[in-house]
Amino acid sequence: MLGNIENPGGVEPVSRPVYFLSDSTGITAETLGNTLLTQFPQSTFDRTTIPFITSVEQAQAVVSTVDAVAARGVLPIVFSTVVGGDIRLTLATCRATVVDLIGTHIWQLEGALGAAASGKPGQAHGLGNAARYQSRMTAVEYAMEHDDGQSLRALEKAQIILVAPSRCGKTPTTMYLALQHGIFAANFPLVEEDFEREGLPEPLKPFAEKCFGLTSTPQRLSQIRTGRRRDSAYASLRQCSYELRSAELMYLTHGIPYLNSSSVSVEEMAATILQRMRLKH
Amino acid sequence: MLGNIENPGGVEPVSRPVYFLSDSTGITAETLGNTLLTQFPQSTFDRTTIPFITSVEQAQAVVSTVDAVAARGVLPIVFSTVVGGDIRLTLATCRATVVDLIGTHIWQLEGALGAAASGKPGQAHGLGNAARYQSRMTAVEYAMEHDDGQSLRALEKAQIILVAPSRCGKTPTTMYLALQHGIFAANFPLVEEDFEREGLPEPLKPFAEKCFGLTSTPQRLSQIRTGRRRDSAYASLRQCSYELRSAELMYLTHGIPYLNSSSVSVEEMAATILQRMRLKH
The missing domain is CATH 3.40.50 (Rossmann fold)
Incomplete structure (x- = not known):
């Protein structure tokens, strides 16, 4: 009964579904998301990256996918670096813990720089400079x-x-x-x-x-x-x-x-x- | 007078000092920090990464460095992925806009996973698995x-x-x-x-x-x-x-x-x- 010793609640440990969502490559979402997840070494995660979400229709399809997984009983965790307002609002409706890695911080930078964010999809991993x-x-x-x-x-x-x-x-x-x-x-x-x-x-x-x-x-x-x-x-x-x-x-x-x-x-x-x-x- | 047309306030544009602070490699801080900065294409930034900040003494030295730069007149922006509480508290005293990329999100994950974060420095870019x-x-x-x-x-x-x-x-x-x-x-x-x-x-x-x-x-x-x-x-x-x-x-x-x-x-x-x-x- 080793399983019960390690897991006294008696509940079978399951991998938590994790989604990294991005309007670009997904690299930033994966990087910070994984850094945060390493803080929970007792948990196991089943990771999926969905890059290049650039329209509300695509976002709706992602929400359906995530909701279908949630319906199986374990609430997924979603890390998002999507910038565009409409797509972000759509993704926020997921049946999941949605960690918005951009929206949370952007207001702080807008304040510091005295300027509005461009709202364009992330170019950090594009050709940029x-x-x-x-x-x-x-x-x-x-x-x-x-x-x-x-x-x-x-x-x-x-x-x-x-x-x-x-x-x-x-x-x-x-x-x-x-x-x-x-x-x-x-x-x-x-x-x-x-x-x-x-x-x-x-x-x-x-x-x-x-x-x-x-x-x-x-x-x-x-x-x-x-x-x-x-x-x-x-x-x-x-x-x-x-x-x-x-x-x-x-x-x-x-x-x-x-x-x-x-x-x-x-x-x-x-x-x-x-x-x-x-x-x- | 092209300068004045581009910069109607007449103030000389200066590069904003940006620090990426980490108890590990600094990769995560650079990655999300740079993604956030690409939202402000009108600004220019002077970037410095300080990795491996693993003691309060080191954190105090970093605070002195940042404060010395702030004293020149432009408030720096600090992106931090430091996990440990004492070091984070020390860094939070910087004369700068401090964007805490870990602390902001960790409570949301603690809630979702029903577990406390380990508080150990990030292992996302270490040997890990x-x-x-x-x-x-x-x-x-x-x-x-x-x-x-x-x-x-x-x-x-x-x-x-x-x-x-x-x-x-x-x-x-x-x-x-x-x-x-x-x-x-x-x-x-x-x-x-x-x-x-x-x-x-x-x-x-x-x-x-x-x-x-x-x-x-x-x-x-x-x-x-x-x-x-x-x-x-x-x-x-x-x-x-x-x-x-x-x-x-x-x-x-x-x-x-x-x-x-x-x-x-x-x-x-x-x-x-x-x-x-x-x-x-």
């Missing part, structure tokens, strides 16, 4: 071309060079910095011969102040490498330990800031790197 | 390996294959789907010889139902290609027009859904693709 968008796309291209030390040309263009032994998280972090923040990020893999020589690897020497190191724990690194090449020397705890120790020594010797990636996400690494390298994004 | 995080990282790796038709092995593992002529936006869209949504996305470049043959390109034939096409306008495509190879046949309006027309014909003939990428962002493309391909993320 075309120059900024283009620079993000160029940064992705740059990151692809400079992944894993593939091309050492144009390192002078990099705003940051991530340095680490293989499988410490360089590539996804580089990609995240480029795609989300438009940062020109290159990365450079440290290999055994880099540790045998004195000093920084030759291609990095002119750019020491742009370098940021990643490290990990031997256990975590060995686990990840084993997923790639089981029972290899490459994945052995001994090899991982040697490479990480040598890399950390290199970072310390050359004043390169670094971060242990073993228990943080790419988002956390990117935020830390932007802050510590004082990169404006 | 380790399996889900790992699958996103694996998806990034997969996307890197299958970019631009590099490796046609393992296409059966793809949840989606983006198909398009060169420079229509396949790579950043693939990367976004992988990094944000953990979707296994491959991409396949259409080249001239693909248009000269009947049917789908050979490697795609078994996977037609996973294909999603991108197209563009000849003008936009030519402009992007010119940035890569000026005055080339590859970048000519005539060549771009031919490739796009042929690609669209291929999509239509084989019932491949497609999207014109010329005036939408990768975020919008990803949201549209997830919706139309009914990919659960």
